[in-house]
Amino acid sequence: MSLAAERPRGQLLTASALIGPATIFVAVSLFAPLAILFRYSLNDFDKTTKTMIEAVTGTNYVHFFTDPYYTSALATTVEVALLSTAVCFVVGFPLAYVVARTQSRFKHLLIIAIVLPLFVGNAVRAAGWMVVFGNKGFVNAGLMGLGLIEKPLEIMFTEKAVIIGIIAVNLPFMVLSLQSVIEGIDRSVEEAAFSLGAPPATMFWRVLWPLALPGILAGTILTFILAMNAYATPYLLGGPLFKMMAPLVYNQFTQQTNWPFGGAIAFILMAVTLGLTVAANLMIQRRTIR
Amino acid sequence: MSDLFTLRRRGLLGGAAALAAGAAWPAHAEDKRIVVGTWGGDYSRLLAKNIEKPLLEPKGWDVVKDEANDPPRRAKMLAEKALRRGTSDIQGLSAANMYDVNQQGLVEQLDYSKIPNAKNLIPAMKYPYGIGQIYSGKVILYNPKIIKRAPTSFAEAIDPKMGDKLGIIDIQYQYTLVAAGMASGGSPSNIEPGKERLLACKKAGARIYPSNEAFAQAMKTEEIAVGIMWKARAVQWQNAGIPIETVAAKEGVPMYISGFAMPKNAPNKPGAYAYLNAMLEPSAQEAFAVDMGYNPTITNAHVPADVQKRIGFTPEEEKRLVDLDYGYLAKNDVAFQDWWNKSFKG
Numbered sequence: 001m002s003l004a005a006e007r008p009r010g011q012l013l014t015a016s017a018l019i020g021p022a023t024i025f026v027a028v029s030l031f032a033p034l035a036i037l038f039r040y041s042l043n044d045f046d047k048t049t050k051t052m053i054e055a056v057t058g059t060n061y062v063h064f065f066t067d068p069y070y071t072s073a074l075a076t077t078v079e080v081a082l083l084s085t086a087v088c089f090v091v092g093f094p095l096a097y098v099v100a101r102t103q104s105r106f107k108h109l110l111i112i113a114i115v116l117p118l119f120v121g122n123a124v125r126a127a128g129w130m131v132v133f134g135n136k137g138f139v140n141a142g143l144m145g146l147g148l149i150e151k152p153l154e155i156m157f158t159e160k161a162v163i164i165g166i167i168a169v170n171l172p173f174m175v176l177s178l179q180s181v182i183e184g185i186d187r188s189v190e191e192a193a194f195s196l197g198a199p200p201a202t203m204f205w206r207v208l209w210p211l212a213l214p215g216i217l218a219g220t221i222l223t224f225i226l227a228m229n230a231y232a233t234p235y236l237l238g239g240p241l242f243k244m245m246a247p248l249v250y251n252q253f254t255q256q257t258n259w260p261f262g263g264a265i266a267f268i269l270m271a272v273t274l275g276l277t278v279a280a281n282l283m284i285q286r287r288t289i290r
Numbered sequence: 291m292s293d294l295f296t297l298r299r300r301g302l303l304g305g306a307a308a309l310a311a312g313a314a315w316p317a318h319a320e321d322k323r324i325v326v327g328t329w330g331g332d333y334s335r336l337l338a339k340n341i342e343k344p345l346l347e348p349k350g351w352d353v354v355k356d357e358a359n360d361p362p363r364r365a366k367m368l369a370e371k372a373l374r375r376g377t378s379d380i381q382g383l384s385a386a387n388m389y390d391v392n393q394q395g396l397v398e399q400l401d402y403s404k405i406p407n408a409k410n411l412i413p414a415m416k417y418p419y420g421i422g423q424i425y426s427g428k429v430i431l432y433n434p435k436i437i438k439r440a441p442t443s444f445a446e447a448i449d450p451k452m453g454d455k456l457g458i459i460d461i462q463y464q465y466t467l468v469a470a471g472m473a474s475g476g477s478p479s480n481i482e483p484g485k486e487r488l489l490a491c492k493k494a495g496a497r498i499y500p501s502n503e504a505f506a507q508a509m510k511t512e513e514i515a516v517g518i519m520w521k522a523r524a525v526q527w528q529n530a531g532i533p534i535e536t537v538a539a540k541e542g543v544p545m546y547i548s549g550f551a552m553p554k555n556a557p558n559k560p561g562a563y564a565y566l567n568a569m570l571e572p573s574a575q576e577a578f579a580v581d582m583g584y585n586p587t588i589t590n591a592h593v594p595a596d597v598q599k600r601i602g603f604t605p606e607e608e609k610r611l612v613d614l615d616y617g618y619l620a621k622n623d624v625a626f627q628d629w630w631n632k633s634f635k636g
Contacts, residue, residue: 047624240460254361
């Protein structure tokens with residue numbers, strides 16, 4: 001065999017050796033458990049002995065969509081995810097713009113300040129919010145101390161607390177996604193728009209928005225997915241009466257040991273998250289092309 | 291330059307063989323290691339202080355903890371059911387949970403001849419599939435500053451008249467259902483009459499807390515002033531300065547028993563038996579009574595009189611101690627949780 005023929009084969013082996021471990025790792029650690037979980041979701045469950053029974057049935061999926069308790073949990077999850085993503089975008093865009101455009105030598109400190117909340121785990125951060133939101137917490141004690149309210153506000157264990165908590169977790173992801181894209185947009189195109197008489201709103205809508213769209217898409221998708229799958233924040237701040245999908249999955253697996261139904265809820269959550277993400281992506285891309 | 295990063299077939303096969311050899315390297319047999327599944331926090335710390343360090347380590351045992359709440363540990367036991375060797379030797383569970391995991395075929399039937407200290411066990415703490423280590427009773431807790439007339443029964447405590455001063459713990463749904471049932475003419479084997487009472491309390495503003503700790507916090511801040519909890523926890527909270535008093539309800543005192551069971555696929559069964567025996571030593575049982583406020587499950591433990599007075603029950607109250615109907619609870623647990631989540635909380 002000639003040396004010339006040996007080289008491409010060697011390069012192929014090298015490429016395989018380099019991408020092989022990561023591919024195998026992803027395949028084994030992601031797809032294999034998903035396949036097993038999906039199979040479980042088609043099994044039956046014996047309620048008296050709390051054990052899984054081998055079967056191939058869609059009962060668990062039918063049960064989910066015919067019981068208002070579960071469909072309302074899905075609706076709440078989508079609502080909270082959409083709302084927190086929208087707030088993250090509205091609050092995050094101006095901040096990302098300022099960070100991207102600033103010439104200050106303290107710019108890196110600004111970025112660190114944005115990333116800083118991510119240094120703390122979700123559960124620890126939620127514990128901090130619990131201190132702030134409690135009946136005798138920072139907010140209520142402050143407002144009562146100022147004489148603005150007589151009775152403490154009910155913040156803890158409400159949807160409000162969950163949305164605030166999720167926004168606090170997701171905002172850095174939105175800001176960083178937007179900031180990196182805005183930084184890549186040449187300042188002169190904005191100046192060109194202004195010099196041609198465009199007011200700021202028109203410049204934003206006709207110039208900045210289309211050019212920043214990849215970052216907007218990345219940021220909204222990332223924060224939406226994180227919000228849909230939030231576990232620690234709704235569990236700790238939402239309390240026992242608040243229902244979101246991820247805590248529901250956990251409850252079915254651990255508390256009720258109903259793995260088939262837990263598996264079905266997990267797949268429904270995954271499918272809805274993926275479906276809404278793809279739909280939003282296509283919708284925005286079509287509008288841009290127009 | 292690119293040749294530096296080019297692998298030949300022989301090199302690739304050699305690397306793969308080396309990796310495979312590494313993966314197949316035999317694990318050392320850990321004959322003296324006992325893996326204990328347990329709750330974390332104080333309980334785990336006291337297991338180390340009162341059982342592992344004084345009684346097991348001197349005999350050469352090396353105890354490793356797998357700390358988590360019981361639902362994920364039970365889920366793990368279930369996930370490992372098909373494995374020849376599981377990952378834990380012994381699991382700390384409540385009596386109700388021990389019954390559940392036995393029903394699911396996850397735990398070993400114990401050979402009591404290997405547990406010499408078991409001869410002193412109170413009969414109610416001895417199961418074919420597990421052993422009670424500590425016990426307490428579900429009592430009424432109230433804040434005397436806010437509740438002027440002490441409730442004497444579950445009927446007076448779990449009462450819509452308490453409004454938003456009544457606190458209910460979400461994870462204690464079984465005991466809450468049992469207590470509400472007893473308050474409404476039911477029993478530990480029939481909780482149905484209590485459902486209406488609970489719905490009325492919720493309608494009247496009763497607050498629901500996710501955990502025991504959140505309930506204690508609410509008692510401390512006086513957000514609530516009455517509820518039910520194990521007497522041992524109440525003693526701990528009193529020690530922490532939470533203003534509460536306890537009452538053993540007229541209808542009865544449902545017992546809470548916590549103990550240990552051995553998974554069928556425990557890798558070190560002699561180690562698990564050694565642990566079970568050590569936890570029944572009088573010194574360990576007495577120390578748990580002093581440190582944690584739970585009653586010993588053996589007859590030869592001598593708890594100091596002042597401690598006994600605070601954590602124990604009077605002879606009159608002891609007559610009212612009632613064990614749960616584990617078979618009834620296990621059989622209907624899914625239905626109870628459904629009702630609790632959908633009708634009561636939903």
